[in-house]
Amino acid sequence: MRRSxxxxxxxLIAGLYVAPxxxxxxxxxxxxxxxxxxxxxxxxxxSSKPExxxxxxxxxxxxxxxxxxxxxxxxxxxxxPNYRLAHLLKGDLLMARAQPLxxxxxxxxxxxxxxxxxxxxxxxxxxxxxxPPLSEIPANLLQLSSSQRFAVVVDASRSRLYLFRNDNGxxxxxxxxxxxxxxxxxxxSREGDQRTPLGVYFVTNHMAREQLDKTYGQRAALYGVxxxxxxxPNDWDKQQGRTGSGIWLHGxxxxxxxxxxxxxxxxxxxxxxxxxxxGSYLQANTPVVISPKVExxxxxxxxxxxxxxxxxxxxxxxxxxxxxxxxxxxxxAGEFKSGSMGLSEWKAQKTAVNAGKQxxxxxxxxxxxxxxxxADGSLLMANFAQDYKSSNLENRSQxxxxxxxxxxxxxIVYEAAAG
Numbered sequence: 001m002r003r004s005x006x007x008x009x010x011x012l013i014a015g016l017y018v019a020p021x022x023x024x025x026x027x028x029x030x031x032x033x034x035x036x037x038x039x040x041x042x043x044x045x046x047s048s049k050p051e052x053x054x055x056x057x058x059x060x061x062x063x064x065x066x067x068x069x070x071x072x073x074x075x076x077x078x079x080x081p082n083y084r085l086a087h088l089l090k091g092d093l094l095m096a097r098a099q100p101l102x103x104x105x106x107x108x109x110x111x112x113x114x115x116x117x118x119x120x121x122x123x124x125x126x127x128x129x130x131x132p133p134l135s136e137i138p139a140n141l142l143q144l145s146s147s148q149r150f151a152v153v154v155d156a157s158r159s160r161l162y163l164f165r166n167d168n169g170x171x172x173x174x175x176x177x178x179x180x181x182x183x184x185x186x187x188x189s190r191e192g193d194q195r196t197p198l199g200v201y202f203v204t205n206h207m208a209r210e211q212l213d214k215t216y217g218q219r220a221a222l223y224g225v226x227x228x229x230x231x232x233p234n235d236w237d238k239q240q241g242r243t244g245s246g247i248w249l250h251g252x253x254x255x256x257x258x259x260x261x262x263x264x265x266x267x268x269x270x271x272x273x274x275x276x277x278x279g280s281y282l283q284a285n286t287p288v289v290i291s292p293k294v295e296x297x298x299x300x301x302x303x304x305x306x307x308x309x310x311x312x313x314x315x316x317x318x319x320x321x322x323x324x325x326x327x328x329x330x331x332x333a334g335e336f337k338s339g340s341m342g343l344s345e346w347k348a349q350k351t352a353v354n355a356g357k358q359x360x361x362x363x364x365x366x367x368x369x370x371x372x373x374x375a376d377g378s379l380l381m382a383n384f385a386q387d388y389k390s391s392n393l394e395n396r397s398q399x400x401x402x403x404x405x406x407x408x409x410x411x412i413v414y415e416a417a418a419g
Contacts (some may be wrong), residue, residue, distance in 0.1 A: 031361060034254045046075035050083065051178060051276060055128045057089055058121060066096055083257035088117045088285045103283035116260030123159040123261050124178055138162065140289040141171040142306045143369035150281045154179065154268060156186040156196055160260040161268065163281060177278060180259040180269040186292060187211040188266055196266050198373040199237060200381050201230040203286040206279065224251025224272040228282050235416040236402055251275040289338040289372040309369045310402055312410040321362045325354045333404060333411035348370040378405040383418055
């Protein structure tokens with residue numbers, strides 16, 4: 001839905017007072033009062049909300065309000081002298097004094113990355129012209145465990161990252177940011193393919209810039225303020241034969257404000273101020289879902305999918321605990337794997353193990369459920385702590401199950417110990 005210039009500007013003014021961190025983007029319904037870019041507003045906007053300032057400048061240029069655009073761009077360059085897109089817009093505004101502008105980047109600049117800057121402007125504008133339905137919930141986040149205070153969802157095709165907080169199990173929108181992904185897009189499959197992986201990953205730790213400098217020397221400059229490594233490749237990636245490593249959330253070199261939408265070697269990169277803002281919410285085990293395109297669903301539809309996923313996991317647990325081996329094994333698909341073990345070996349092992357037990361009690365704790373991004377969109381991932389007690393064995397472990405839809409049922413296609 002396209003907004004009028006007055007509504008955009010009014011929304012930006014409101015955002016200056018409600019935003020929790022510099023450069024973060026927290027949205028509220030724009031007030032009806034009109035506003036214009038006068039006085040200190042361009043400077044304040046450029047300093048605290050650079051992306052909104054770019055969008056406002058682009059909107060002003062398109063509506064031929066060049067004086068207002070010029071004030072905004074000058075303020076941007078004062079606040080962020082390394083913002084290359086702002087330099088491009090300044091070139092456009094200078095050229096506009098001689099002739100009408102045909103497109104972004106009309107100025108004859110000797111920059112081979114002109115297309116990258118146009119692409120960045122386009123995806124930033126797209127966020128404003130067609131905002132996501134933030135009252136709805138991303139379908140990927142079906143259940144967060146109590147230990148997961150926040151979760152991240154990346155929309156790879158739209159160069160956007162969303163942060164959600166765990167509100168008693170319900171994901172609630174907090175912030176969103178512009179991001180950079182791999183040079184060749186997404187769906188990573190091998191080492192060095194310059195693609196960003198699709199899947200469900202977890203933050204493993206935080207590498208501050210000082211640590212990066214000690215470890216990587218001059219190469220650390222690529223990561224800006226720091227890095228938050230992700231658990232790629234996960235167990236499903238390995239089962240699918242995907243290779244590679246070192247997929248991180250990280251900042252950008254200090255000599256540039258932001259990078260093009262597709263410019264990394266596979267990581268998710270963000271402007272340094274944005275990375276610091278996001279990093280304040282991240283901790284080990286924070287889920288990061290990277291999807292080709294986020295599906296937003298109503299709370300009613302989300303609840304329906306969540307209950308269906310819970311039912312599948314609970315049915316598996318209940319039937320395993322019952323020691324009714326055929327019924328328990330009915331939860332596994334014909335293509336099931338666990339490491340190098342296929343379904344026939346799995347059936348033989350479980351039949352032998354259950355035959356030696358008089359009773360079993362199985363409890364699942366810290367359960368998180370994700371609609372796992374995949375080519376056919378039919379994977380469900382369950383991650384949990386498993387407390388197993390039986391007549392002759394007790395243990396506690398972390399486990400991960402991957403289900404695939406078969407007709408109207410979910411069947412387990414992979415089972416692994418979660419590290």
